[in-house]
Amino acid sequence: MPYIALQLVGMQVVIKGLGVSGEMPLIVAFVVLALYTYSSGLRAPAMIAFVKDIMIYIVVIAAVWLIPAKLGGYGHVFDAADAHFKAKGGATGIILKPSQFTAFASLALGSALAAFMYPHTMTAVLSSASAKTVRKNAIFLPAYTLLLGLIALLGYMAIAADVNVKSASDVVPALFGTLFPAWFVGFAAAAIAISALVPAAIMSIGAANLFTRNLWRPLVSPTITPEKEASTAKLVSLVVKFGALLFIVFLPTQYAIDLQLLGGVWILQIFPAIVFTLYTRRLNTQGLFVGWLIGIVTGTGLAISQGLKPVYALHFGDSVYPLYIGLIALVVNIVVSFAVSVLSPRRVVVTA
Known part of the structure; x- marks a missing residue:
């Protein structure tokens, strides 16, 4: 909307x-x-x-x-x-x-x-x-x-x-x-x-x-x-x-702009489920869902902490690297998706 x-x-x-x-x-x-x-x-x-x-x-x-x-x-x-x-x-x-x-x-x-x-x-x-x-x-x-x-x-x-x-x-x-x-x-x-x-x-x-x-x-x-x-x-x-x-x-129109920016963060979190699963079977449903959820929560939390702005500054020692929040959340999403997929048992399909 x-x-x-x-x-x-x-x-x-x-x-x-x-x-x-x-x-x-x-x-x-x-x-x-x-x-x-x-x-x-x-x-x-x-x-x-x-x-x-x-x-x-x-x-x-x-x-x-x-x-x-x-x-x-x-x-x-x-x-x-x-x-x-x-x-x-x-x-x-x-x-x-x-x-x-x-x-x-x-x-x-x-x-x-x-x-x-x-x-x-x-x-x-x-x-x-x-x-x-x-x-x-x-x-x-x-x-x-x-x-x-x-x-x-x-x-x-x-x-x-x-x-x-x-x-x-x-x-x-x-x-x-x-x-x-x-x-x-x-x-x-x-x-x-x-x-x-x-x-x-x-x-x-x-x-x-x-x-x-x-x-x-x-x-x-x-x-x-x-x-x-x-x-x-x-x-x-x-x-x-x-x-x-x-x-x-x-x-206010600014709300629509802010929500549109936040929508970009959210929609990016389905990237692993849409794209990665075309090339690998290492990701399962549980991993993708948990990764998506963590990505949504991370992205939303970071965006709210910045006043619904799309950039968050990461600090590494004395250096500061402003990065797109959606990309930060996506990296977290990918790591969690693979980790949960590895740790969770695979569902075995038995055919008669």
Whole structure:
């Protein structure tokens, strides 16, 4: 739900940037997302994803090419950002400080490991036409990583353009509104909205399928038909989206961000059960469960101790190494999983 809530916030910001005020942008975003997934299911995000990719690449390439030219070049952009961060003080800056290297590297590694554990990722993988399709998509994944880096540059450009907004979420729409003509601002808004719509749709569908397949069918309706299961999943998908809406209405946006970060720590703890068991039989059910439980408790405890921040500083002698909490918990999880699996008796299956 926090993940979907953040996508709704993105859509809300875009709609608000088009001049719609009050709570109407959030209502519009929710209705569009609900109808989008309820009417077409997984086909909708699958069909529109290709269009979304083209649009967002056009927007980002145009932005990183034209905006610096209007601001005096990348040299001026980086100088302005550097001066801004120096005036701000603290651990900020246009490049990482040495003390931040391990935190950044472990966050990148942990996020990469967690990416394919999320329901929406697995839903997309399992619904693909073939293994060849998955391999083709995997080839282009680095291009999306590059795209994220280019998008991050928009923050520096906003500083150089002296964009002042009340909320950090409004920075990019305000930047585009300042430097681009109205037609391109509308195109960019559509690209951003669709980019939020697709992952939110797949996430809600994935969550609904998990519920109907693993809870509703075995515990409530074992004889449910595929058609009824699909209709139940649609209703659950609406409930998930409505829950995300409640996050935005009744809780600060920062809560959704914090819970999303905590969700990354949690989802990473199923990595041994999903990945390791594909390559080894040394891990048994007891070991995996205990390892998962210890990993969840460790990750949650460390995150709470840091105020729901994703990094924890490990001290080795006089040295301090900030590391991603999810990765720390995963290491504990793996060690416990193997230890318990070795110590616990194996179940012997006797066949007649």
